[in-house]
Amino acid sequence: MSTERIEAARERLGQYMVEQGKKNTRQRDLIVDVFLEVEGHHSLQELQVLVRQRVGTVGYATVYRTMKLLMDAGVAVERHFGSDAARFELAEFGTHHDHLICEACGKIVEFEDPVIEERQDQIARRHGFQVNRHRHEIYGLCAGCVGNVTDGA
Amino acid sequence: MSTERIEAARERLGQYMVEQGKKNTRQRDLIVDVFLEVEGHHSLQELQVLVRQRVGTVGYATVYRTMKLLMDAGVAVERHFGSDAARFELAEFGTHHDHLICEACGKIVEFEDPVIEERQDQIARRHGFQVNRHRHEIYGLCAGCVGNVTDGA
């Protein structure tokens, strides 16, 4: 994860905390650190486990509320792949990307494509839509799983 | 909704029913009829309401299991927009489409674009992925809502 993105996130969060009169607590700081430092797209469960690897005591509700806070601050984004639990990732500052998801091993690769973005805008325009956001996910098998998937396993 | 698509769906379902030794019941037939005839993307709740407008007695579980059956038969597809309840739509036979969703009025417009499809395949290939399926949703405001959205309302 690029350090600049993390720094940008911390900065934005810091501002938000001040503006909203939020407080820094041991748990909150910890969850934020873990979220920012661990790459990927993690569920609340996973985040809680990761946090607990560092200290022993953080409630699920606190993780939940902290991620909500991060979303309000515009630092985190919630995603739903399949019908699993929500996953969180660092918000995009200016940039944008979509996802390739391996249905066998769960691997998630990010991609972005200006051609598709452009094309989308055209389509929306043609239908009189004003685009706010979009979501584009490609599901399949990653290179490592293509050959050796017994499905059942 | 084009009659051919409905017919194709009925045919496929019929075959599946026979193959699997499934039975036709009053409720099941009714749910299937409603699902096939009512356009759009409906939730189980909505489908149950629609069915009950025709007769008085169909349990939620039956709607649930019937839609599951339709999915197994390859006649229905489940979709999740936002974090709402699942919505069902008639499966695509050969074709494929994606969605434009109005965040103000809930209107859903279907679209398809070969350029995007092609581009997707390229991207997947580049990452060593074998594509199974994808999902592409564009959220925004439809023509009717662009001007007069008070947001709060």
Added chain:
DNA sequence: GTGCATGCAAACGCTTTGCAGTCTG
């Protein structure tokens, strides 16, 4: 008749919240 289908109600899994106690600023 046999066996799938139905409907109710309860179980589930994730998400969200009330509340009493704790801690930050």
Added chain:
DNA sequence: CAGACTGCAAAGCGTTTGCATGCAC
């Protein structure tokens, strides 16, 4: 100190399922 924050436990909500009864074939 006041007001936020935490953790637990319980409530919500949509989704699934067990079971006794009913119906299609």
